[in-house]
Amino acid sequence: MAKSGAAEAEAAKKAGELKRELRRLVRAIAEDDDTQIKTFDEAARALAALRDVKLGGNGNSKGKRLPSPLSKETKKDDKIGSPTIPQHFLCPISSELMRDPVILASGQEWLNSGNRTCPQTQQILPNITLIPNHAVRRMISEWCGEHGIPLPALESQDEGLITKDERNALNELLDKISSSSSIPERKQAVKELRLLTKRNRSFRALLGEKPDALSLLLLLLSEPGLNDDLELQEDTVTTILNLSIHDSNKKLVGADPGAIPLLIDALKNGTMETRGNAAAALFTLSALDSNKLKIGELGAIKPLLELLEQGGEAAKLDAASAIFSICTAPENRMKAVKDGAVGVVLEVIKDQSLVDGPLAILTLLSGDPDAMEQIAENGMPCLLGIMRESTCDRNKENAVAAVFAVCLHDRWMLREVGKEENLHGTISALAQNGTTRARRKAAGILERLKKSTRNPSHSC
Numbered sequence: 001m002a003k004s005g006a007a008e009a010e011a012a013k014k015a016g017e018l019k020r021e022l023r024r025l026v027r028a029i030a031e032d033d034d035t036q037i038k039t040f041d042e043a044a045r046a047l048a049a050l051r052d053v054k055l056g057g058n059g060n061s062k063g064k065r066l067p068s069p070l071s072k073e074t075k076k077d078d079k080i081g082s083p084t085i086p087q088h089f090l091c092p093i094s095s096e097l098m099r100d101p102v103i104l105a106s107g108q109e110w111l112n113s114g115n116r117t118c119p120q121t122q123q124i125l126p127n128i129t130l131i132p133n134h135a136v137r138r139m140i141s142e143w144c145g146e147h148g149i150p151l152p153a154l155e156s157q158d159e160g161l162i163t164k165d166e167r168n169a170l171n172e173l174l175d176k177i178s179s180s181s182s183i184p185e186r187k188q189a190v191k192e193l194r195l196l197t198k199r200n201r202s203f204r205a206l207l208g209e210k211p212d213a214l215s216l217l218l219l220l221l222s223e224p225g226l227n228d229d230l231e232l233q234e235d236t237v238t239t240i241l242n243l244s245i246h247d248s249n250k251k252l253v254g255a256d257p258g259a260i261p262l263l264i265d266a267l268k269n270g271t272m273e274t275r276g277n278a279a280a281a282l283f284t285l286s287a288l289d290s291n292k293l294k295i296g297e298l299g300a301i302k303p304l305l306e307l308l309e310q311g312g313e314a315a316k317l318d319a320a321s322a323i324f325s326i327c328t329a330p331e332n333r334m335k336a337v338k339d340g341a342v343g344v345v346l347e348v349i350k351d352q353s354l355v356d357g358p359l360a361i362l363t364l365l366s367g368d369p370d371a372m373e374q375i376a377e378n379g380m381p382c383l384l385g386i387m388r389e390s391t392c393d394r395n396k397e398n399a400v401a402a403v404f405a406v407c408l409h410d411r412w413m414l415r416e417v418g419k420e421e422n423l424h425g426t427i428s429a430l431a432q433n434g435t436t437r438a439r440r441k442a443a444g445i446l447e448r449l450k451k452s453t454r455n456p457s458h459s460c
Contacts, residue, residue, distance in 0.1 A: 197242035204246035254291035267303035276315035296332035320357030366405035
């Protein structure tokens with residue numbers, strides 16, 4: 001016998017409550033290394049209750065899993081005439097149309113599911129900071145509109161996940177930070193806040209609901225006797241990093257008059273771990289264009305370049321990611337060139353300590369006239385070597401793009417590139433076998449070489 005409308009509504013409400021509770025428990029298990037047994041038991045009970053509600057009244061009595069209408073399975077079996085979802089719109093994990101695409105520092109799109117490996121290369125990721133990929137989200141939206149497909153709704157990451165106990169815990173920590181007469185107790189409260197914002201996503205959202213929380217955190221570090229406390233600086237910077245990962249906090253952190261200056265100061269004066277975390281925080285904050293400009297105006301690029309030059313492996317990667325993201329704003333590229341970015345990234349590339357990120361930065365800056373001149377003077381043999389010998393298609397693509405930019409304005413360098421082509425056929429090889437962009441740039445270089453051969457006085 002079919003359920004009444006009221007019974008169906010009640011079942012749907014109950015299912016919604018159980019889903020929110022289950023989502024909160026699963027995330028607590030995934031993000032907290034010290035999960036207690038009772039959390040697993042609560043998750044198991046919630047899952048069993050949800051199963052009873054779902055199988056008891058939705059008509060799917062056999063319990064079969066129905067394919068998602070946005071999955072590859074459905075796409076392949078769908079009726080003729082249905083649109084084929086572009087491969088780059090599909091999540092590499094679920095094979096479904098992406099709801100909320102994000103970017104890692106590695107450049108790979110990935111969902112925040114607790115993995116530490118890239119879904120495409122399977123390499124361990126040294127940096128798992130996520131920033132929203134608004135461009136891909138917009139492309140998916142346009143494609144869905146063109147084909148009459150509903151745009152996948154964004155799931156609220158925190159709806160129903162914040163408990164009363166969590167609110168109480170946060171209030172207690174903030175009270176200790178602002179009111180305790182014990183310096184060790186206040187420092188310990190900041191350390192606990194750092195750990196909670198790392199492990200528990202709901203705490204990141206909760207802090208964003210309290211406008212004075214960030215100011216209290218920053219104020220403590222400015223007090224006499226604590227302004228040069230390296231341990232407190234590290235805990236504070238890392239808490240800001242954790243907060244900035246939450247999308248809705250980026251604007252809030254960027255708007256605080258003390259947050260970005262604190263991160264820049266930490267870049268200059270902190271321990272290596274603090275400097276790396278400060279760079280990672282600037283990287284996540286730079287997902288907003290307004291923050292990019294503010295970060296550049298406040299002078300973050302030079303200390304980031306120093307970290308790229310001097311830091312350890314992880315710190316170099318964080319610095320390179322931040323510099324690249326900041327310099328996607330055209331206003332910041334001239335600042336970067338003026339601060340010596342070209343020389344720094346070329347040295348890092350040459351000593352092989354890090355190639356991918358610095359090479360991408362170099363290509364981004366290569367449209368600046370001063371950058372072109374510096375690349376022509378000090379970087380061409382290195383770039384040609386990458387084009388000739390690298391096994392990484394992306395690095396070859398970036399190298400040939402930078403070389404093309406130089407050859408547009410320097411006929412003497414074009415002759416050097418011509419010698420490379422005559423000896424090794426490097427440009428022709430890329431024109432035939434490179435990525436789409438690499439083939440286009442290589443073909444442009446070959447065309448200029450032909451023109452210069454026909455007319456030796458031709459100016460490039």
